[in-house]
Amino acid sequence: xxxxxxxxxxxPTFVPAEERVLGLDRRTFGLAxxxxxxxxxxxxxxxxxxxxxxxxxxxTDGEVLWLAGRxxxxxxxxxxxxxxxxxxxxxxxxxxxxxxxxxxxxxRVQIKVAAFDGDAAALMDRVGDLNDRQDDPLGIGGIRQRIxxxxxxxxxxxxxxxxxxxxxxxxxxxxxxxxxxxxxxGVEATVVGDADAVAAQLPSVLAMLDSSAVxxxxxxxxx
Numbered sequence: 001x002x003x004x005x006x007x008x009x010x011x012p013t014f015v016p017a018e019e020r021v022l023g024l025d026r027r028t029f030g031l032a033x034x035x036x037x038x039x040x041x042x043x044x045x046x047x048x049x050x051x052x053x054x055x056x057x058x059x060t061d062g063e064v065l066w067l068a069g070r071x072x073x074x075x076x077x078x079x080x081x082x083x084x085x086x087x088x089x090x091x092x093x094x095x096x097x098x099x100x101x102x103x104x105x106x107x108r109v110q111i112k113v114a115a116f117d118g119d120a121a122a123l124m125d126r127v128g129d130l131n132d133r134q135d136d137p138l139g140i141g142g143i144r145q146r147i148x149x150x151x152x153x154x155x156x157x158x159x160x161x162x163x164x165x166x167x168x169x170x171x172x173x174x175x176x177x178x179x180x181x182x183x184x185x186g187v188e189a190t191v192v193g194d195a196d197a198v199a200a201q202l203p204s205v206l207a208m209l210d211s212s213a214v215x216x217x218x219x220x221x222x223x
Contacts (some may be wrong), residue, residue: 004176005172009026009065009149011101013131017103018144020204021063023109024035031164033176034191049102049190057080057082057083057084058077058079058080058081058082058083059075059077059078059079059080059081059083059102061077061078061079062076062077062079063076063077063087064076064077064087064088065077065083065086065087065100065102066085066086066087066092066094067098067113067187067212068084068087068094068098068113068179068185069093069094069096069179069181069215070088070094071088071114072094072179072180072181072214072215073177073185073187073212073213073214073215073216074211074213074215075208075209075211075212075213076208076211077102077164077208077223078204078205078207078208081102081212082102082103082104082108083100083101083102083104084100084101084103085101085102086100094113095103095115096113096114096115096179096183096185097112097114097115098112098113098114099111099112100112100115102158102199104164105197105200105201106193106194106197107191107192107193107194107197107198107201107205108159108190108191108192108193109189109190109191109205109208110189110190111187111188111189111190111209112185112187112188112189112190113186114133114185114186114188115184115185115186116176116184117184117185117187118176118186118193119157119176120157120174120175120176120186121159121174122160123159123175123186123188124161124172124174125174127161127172127174128144128161128165128189136166137191138163138170138190140163140164140165140166140168140170140192142163142165143163143164143165144161144163144164144178145159145161145162145164146161147159147160147161147162148160150173152173152209152210152212153175153210153212153213154212154213155176156176156177156212157176158173158174158176159174159175160173163192164195165195166169166196168192168193168194168195168198169192169194169195169196169198169199170190170191170192170193171188171191171192171198171202172188172189172190172191173188173189173206174186174187174188174189175187175212177212178214179214180215180216187212189209191205208223
């Protein structure tokens with residue numbers, strides 16, 4: 001049965017012949033093209049960029065990381081960790097407070113440096129109080145054990161707290177350093193993740209923390 005012209009004019013789904021190509025409404029080509037471009041970017045471009053960034057940001061064994069200034073406070077990283085931090089080659093002074101993060105196989109290591117006038121135990125108390133107020137930000141919800149007689153670097157006193165849950169574990173280490181500029185800073189290192197993964201990675205992480213060293217005074221050191 002034929003359709004009357006007035007019926008066609010009133011039909012919002014009718015596409016005039018001059019607007020059709022191979023039976024498709026060519027007025028939708030622009031939107032369809034934009035969708036295709038976004039799809040290609042999501043599928044091809046972004047993974048390629050992510051892969052390049054990941055390769056460029058993976059640590060090599062023993063490479064130096066700047067935690068403050070231009071080498072005013074450093075550690076030597078274990079190899080194979082994705083880094084969000086500063087290398088000497090980056091040429092950037094690290095202002096205090098600072099945060100350096102490494103990730104590997106579900107384990108996160110975060111090293112924070114900030115001005116602090118107390119000792120390592122007082123800093124750990126502050127960290128513990130903050131964790132308690134934030135209702136278990138580490139996601140552990142288990143037993144908390146404290147070790148007060150640890151050291152890092154060249155015998156610098158440190159305090160360690162271990163949080164153990166059903167399937168997750170966290171280790172927090174605090175210590176105090178005096179930078180070449182004379183600024184006293186507290187260092188908080190947190191290792192958190194799946195309990196088995198943390199246990200596997202902990203020796204290399206503790207070796208990194210034990211490599212903590214205060215460097216020579218430089219014009220770029222944090223003040």
